Amino acid sequence: MAIVYTVAFFLVHATPGGPWDNAEKPLAPQVIENIRLKFHLNEPLWHQYLLYLQDAAHGSLGPSYVNTSRDVAEIIADFFPVSIQLGAVAMLFAIALGMPLGTLAAVYRNTPVDYVAMGIVVLGISIPNYVMATILVTVVAVVLHWLPTGGWGGLLDPRVVIPAVAIGFRPATTLARYLRTSLLEVLGQDYIRTARAKGLSGRGVVLRHGLRNALVPIATVSGILVADVVTGSFFVETITRVPGIGRYFVTATTGRDYPVLLALALLFGVVIITMNILVDLTYAALDPQVRYG
Amino acid sequence: MAESSPLEAPRPAAAAPRRRAPRSAGSRARQRFAQHRMAVVGAAFLAAVVLAAISAPVSAPYRYDRQDLFATYQAAGRAHWAGTDALGRDEFSRLMYGARVSMSVGLAAAVLVLAVGVPVGLVAAYFGGTLDLLLMRLVDIVYAIPYLLLVVLLQTFFTAFLPTIRHGPLVWLHALNHDTSGVAAIVMALALVGWLDVARVVRGQVLTLRHREFVLAAQSLGAADGHVMGAHLLPNIAAPIIVMATVLIPTFIIAEAGLSFLGLGVQPPVPSWGTMIAEGIDSIESYPRLVIAPGLALAATLLSLNFVGDGLRDALDPVAER
Numbered sequence: 001m002a003i004v005y006t007v008a009f010f011l012v013h014a015t016p017g018g019p020w021d022n023a024e025k026p027l028a029p030q031v032i033e034n035i036r037l038k039f040h041l042n043e044p045l046w047h048q049y050l051l052y053l054q055d056a057a058h059g060s061l062g063p064s065y066v067n068t069s070r071d072v073a074e075i076i077a078d079f080f081p082v083s084i085q086l087g088a089v090a091m092l093f094a095i096a097l098g099m100p101l102g103t104l105a106a107v108y109r110n111t112p113v114d115y116v117a118m119g120i121v122v123l124g125i126s127i128p129n130y131v132m133a134t135i136l137v138t139v140v141a142v143v144l145h146w147l148p149t150g151g152w153g154g155l156l157d158p159r160v161v162i163p164a165v166a167i168g169f170r171p172a173t174t175l176a177r178y179l180r181t182s183l184l185e186v187l188g189q190d191y192i193r194t195a196r197a198k199g200l201s202g203r204g205v206v207l208r209h210g211l212r213n214a215l216v217p218i219a220t221v222s223g224i225l226v227a228d229v230v231t232g233s234f235f236v237e238t239i240t241r242v243p244g245i246g247r248y249f250v251t252a253t254t255g256r257d258y259p260v261l262l263a264l265a266l267l268f269g270v271v272i273i274t275m276n277i278l279v280d281l282t283y284a285a286l287d288p289q290v291r292y293g
Numbered sequence: 294m295a296e297s298s299p300l301e302a303p304r305p306a307a308a309a310p311r312r313r314a315p316r317s318a319g320s321r322a323r324q325r326f327a328q329h330r331m332a333v334v335g336a337a338f339l340a341a342v343v344l345a346a347i348s349a350p351v352s353a354p355y356r357y358d359r360q361d362l363f364a365t366y367q368a369a370g371r372a373h374w375a376g377t378d379a380l381g382r383d384e385f386s387r388l389m390y391g392a393r394v395s396m397s398v399g400l401a402a403a404v405l406v407l408a409v410g411v412p413v414g415l416v417a418a419y420f421g422g423t424l425d426l427l428l429m430r431l432v433d434i435v436y437a438i439p440y441l442l443l444v445v446l447l448q449t450f451f452t453a454f455l456p457t458i459r460h461g462p463l464v465w466l467h468a469l470n471h472d473t474s475g476v477a478a479i480v481m482a483l484a485l486v487g488w489l490d491v492a493r494v495v496r497g498q499v500l501t502l503r504h505r506e507f508v509l510a511a512q513s514l515g516a517a518d519g520h521v522m523g524a525h526l527l528p529n530i531a532a533p534i535i536v537m538a539t540v541l542i543p544t545f546i547i548a549e550a551g552l553s554f555l556g557l558g559v560q561p562p563v564p565s566w567g568t569m570i571a572e573g574i575d576s577i578e579s580y581p582r583l584v585i586a587p588g589l590a591l592a593a594t595l596l597s598l599n600f601v602g603d604g605l606r607d608a609l610d611p612v613a614e615r
Contacts (some may be wrong), residue, residue: 126595128547130554134570138581217463227439234441235551248308253449254556261449268442 002065020167023243072263075248080267082152083244086167087229089160094225095170101172102179106214107206109184117176129228130235133166137240138291150241163240167232171225173268178221183214230268325608332604335597342594346392355383374583384583385562389588394565395560395594398549399542405484406541410491411534415522417492418499424494432493435486444482445550448557451478475560479552483545494537498530532609539602543595550591566591 105117127135140146140162147158186192187210195205233246241247244266252260326332346351376384435443455470455478470477491581503526504510511521552558553567561568566587573583 122596126543126599127592128551128595130551130567130570131592134329134574134577134584134588137577138585142578142581226423227442231439231441234445235554238555250555252446256449261446265442265446269438272439 003122073261075260076263076267077243079243079245082242083233083246086160086163086237086242086244087233089164090168090229090232091171091225093164094171094229096172097168098172098175099179101182102176103206103211105176106183107136107179114180117180120175121177124176126171127169128235129166129170129232130239132169133163133236133239136162136166150239152242152244163242164237166236167229170232173225174221174228175218178218179214182217183210186210186214189213189257215222216283219283223272224275224281226272230271231232296552322608326604327606329600329604331600332607335600338593338597339601342392342590342597343396347397349386349389349393349527352389355386363450371486377517384586387569388566388586389458391564391566391569391587391590393593394476394553394559394563395546395549398476398483399546401476401480402487402545403538403541404493406482406487406608407538408533409484410488411495411527414486414492414495415499415526415530417525418496419503419518419522422437428489428496432489440486440544441548441551442484445552445555445557447482448478448484448552451482475558475563479558482552483548487541489544491534491537491541494533495530498533499526502526502529536602536606536609539598539605543602545599546591546595546598 004235057214101117101120105114109113137150139149141148147162150159150162152159183206187206192209195209230246233244234250235246236242237244237247238250245267249261249264249268251257252264413428451470452475455467466477498534508521508525511525516525549558549569550565550570553565554571556568556571558567559565569587570584570591573580573587577584
């Protein structure tokens with residue numbers, strides 16, 4: 001975490017300029033000087049680094065260069081909940097699509113079912129989420145008129161569907177691909193043969209004995225899935241006009257709002273690390289051999 | 294694609310004469326590739342895209358920035374094969390120029406990443422020690438941050454920083470970036486993060502080979518370390534490296550289009566498929582084809598690259614599990 005912060009801090013502060021560098025409407029040098037004083041930009045870099053760290057420890061993530069009436073913490077409080085909700089729905093969709101897809105592909109290996117499932121997987125790998133989002137908007141909203149093209153109305157609003165599917169599709173196929181490989185390996189094990197020999201039904205064996213064991217190695221790729229959902233939100237929230245933190249991050253990059261950029265990069269780091277810790281803990285639930293503490 | 298013969302001799306005894314085999318490893322690989330129907334279709338499509346990209350300045354019906362404000366949002370027709378956009382620019386020509394950006398970013402970044410990653414991974418695994426330790430630490434750190442997030446930050450830095458280089462030894466970078474409308478900055482941002490991945494994979498491959506008999510034999514015959522690495526280890530990891538390159542190129546193309554989509558990539562009016570999608574979104578309700586055309590071009594190219602990658606993997610690595 002400290003490393004993410006340090007890398008992001010120096011990268012952002014090494015970036016010259018700011019939103020006040022406007023070629024068409026240059027500001028007076030004195031104004032720029034005042035702005036620089038206000039944001040401590042004339043202090044030595046290490047001093048700025050410590051200053052920021054100190055502020056962050058007190059819960060203040062600094063001001064926004066562009067949106068001067070609010071600070072970064074307020075911006076996060078406003079926009080982050082939307083992204084959490086959208087991310088959660090996207091993740092649910094990814095699991096709901098990816099798990100059956102991977103399981104079916106493994107159980108009906110080398111049959112048309114497998115080929116169709118793997119075809120979907122190839123599509124998922126090849127179609128970036130921003131293309132997926134535009135295709136969905138075009139088909140579902142523009143041609144079929146089932147849903148509006150964008151906007152946000154909370155978790156239960158149907159407008160959540162397009163962005164969630166667009167973000168979740170790629171993670172779903174990643175999940176399916178790894179699950180298929182992992183399940184194929186598990187299904188070849190002796191204990192599966194034992195279970196079958198005991199006369200258990202095919203479905204029971206796959207679900208109870210196979211899937212549970214196959215999920216353990218899957219947990220390791222969940223980091224990829226979370227990263228996919230986070231970076232996917234940059235694009236998809238922009239396309240579908242979801243007022244989330246991903247879209248705000250994009251606005252901050254193009255608007256050169258560096259303190260916001262830095263704080264959001266940190267936020268994404270925290271989200272990903274937290275998710276990975278949660279996943280590690282679910283290991284213990286899936287695999288009794290793993291014990292913590 | 295599969296014809297570069299010296300690379301396809303993944304037999305341990307690369308130095309030994311491999312004579313009178315019924316068919317060379319290369320031709321067998323080519324045959325296996327040809328049996329992969331989707332890979333052949335993909336390769337054909339890619340060849341067309343590459344051809345369009347290279348020949349765009351000559352063969353494109355219009356220049357990418359030629360506006361015709363009396364003919365905006367035209368439907369596809371004889372004058373404009375894929376219609377025109379909001380400024381009356383020919384969509385088909387812009388797609389061709391967009392292929393130029395995608396292909397050059399994908400290839401340049403892949404070449405750069407391999408040029409750095411392969412030697413570093415090779416040396417780190419061969420000698421071990423501090424360099425190896427450092428490399429693995431660095432990999433651990435970078436893996437904790439999502440690739441695209443890091444690239445977006447780097448790209449933000451480069452786009453603001455490169456134009457400020459007015460003198461000094463790095464002026465050429467500024468010029469290069471300016472002349473390529475920002476492509477150079479993208480390639481640098483992508484490569485700066487991407488080489489670590491290559492180094493990691495190469496390191497893993499070399500570690501499994503380092504104590505094999507043929508390496509030992511070469512060393513005991515007095516071969517210099519450089520010779521062992523270049524003549525004995527490198528040919529043996531060539532196949533996985535080629536396969537890896539086919540995975541890297543689509544990643545880079547996706548990232549470039551993504552950056553351009555966000556407005557961080559190629560500078561307008563030079564078209565990138567990413568910027569074209571972004572521009573098309575403004576009018577998606579009335580003219581969805583302006584989004585669909587670049588989106589399809591991108592998806593079809595990425596699909597083809599994936600198929601070719603699969604085909605190459607099966608051709609070069611016949612024992613791979615499937």
